[in-house]
Amino acid sequence: MKLLRILCLVFLFLPGMNAFSQELNAKVTINTQSLGPVDKEQFDELQKQLFDLLNNTRWTHTSFAPAERIDCNFTINLLSKKEPNKYTAELNVTATRPVFNSSYMTPLFIFRDRDVNFEYDQFARLEWNPQNLESNLLASIVFYVYAILTYDFDSFSELGGSPYASEMRQIVAAAQSKQDWQGWEAYKSDLNRYALSEALNDKQLESVRKAWYLYHRKGLDDMVDNIARGRNNIVESVSLLEEAHKAKPMSVLYNIFATTKLDEMGKIMSKTSESEKQELGRRLIKIFPTESDKIDKLKRAK
Template identity: 45%
Template structure:
């Protein structure tokens, strides 16, 4: 996606590393976790998720770590941590797109059973959840290259949420169960308050980070100028999951970007970010230190 055309080669979109951690489970059959891990890795990496083409060096690096907390025969109670990164233009740096913890992943799995996904019919909470996050990752990635460029994939994530509503035993999909679940993520990426966020997301990456190799000052200034969009989200949706998603993916990066800013920019940045993220005061204190 760093080429003149949307992409410049042909390859699957994701380079996924999937781990199934069963350390908490006392079972004689530890192989089931390895089997599931291998099956999920093949399921994600060997499938074409978009109509676009990616060069090999443009594939989105992502990790999914499933931590199994309880196992009763074929019933898994677990959580999943999802991380995704994309390359920054003309540099060896990669930037985090997503760093999200989902604590509601319960599913049934029998060792060796094939993993499949049909966009018209959901048959497994596990594959539905994995595909949901694949589309969220793609949505965030495409949004970072073009204004609202990921709309198609965000809509596909929403479609999975809609279909999962009829599965009463599936966790993580219901409205109002949590403001941090899959329903909340899909809704937040599409409601009116997300317009400012998604425009900021594009500006931050394509006009900011991707410009920093050629002109660090211009790239930094562009990023700093885009961040007030977070205040708009906070005002419109104070509990929006987008705010937490952004902090978990970007806050350390932003602090590093501000390290080269003027004293006034740093002070203004601290004030703005502290209003949005008061619980992150310790991390944000770095912005109040004198410029080195």
């Protein structure tokens, strides 16, 4: 189980210990439908380079067994070609996490980035160098690698993803110096990369990340052994969301929680009493006022 990662840190400096494996089991899809007729080989090469980068790069210093690699998907929808080799795109990123002692995979990260622009030359090699960012597409992809790692590690230990949230902030700082790179601007959007990075590094929003740990490690992972205890911890995680919401009622972190967890919470609460569902729904609608459909479905779950 992934909890072994914590123990593996103890052995990192022992002689002869070299049991590292890459962290991601990533799929990459490039959709060119909006561009019309294109050179398919050009984008096959881009897809291959991104696949190799994601799956063959060591992103952390923690040991992952092959079965522990994080399943994730990066889908690039190319929207327009403005000049030779210049594109606008939408990037959709998803990741899942296994629940302990079960075959169930819970959504870990779902994000739609509508503001990616980049240059790509089929004959140029994409290489990741955090000290010298050369591609907005590559910087954006790696930014979301660290977002996935933040959410994954947070789900196994309280605020365990902090080193990777810090990496996100460093990428933002470097990318902001690049002229014409979109998606990194401060305060331009509540949902861009800058906003996500700042939220995951914000002390006032740490309760959201602590709720993530309680929901997953003490909630979902515990339900196999004790359904009631696990479910109670999931309900208790809402108290931490309420705490953060009082301090900062607007944040991209609430959007991500709603997208990944509200439907799942409806299934988890389906066997509880009507009064419990109604009370939880009353609390959730204050945090997620635009998610009335999902919350009404939770309250009616059977």
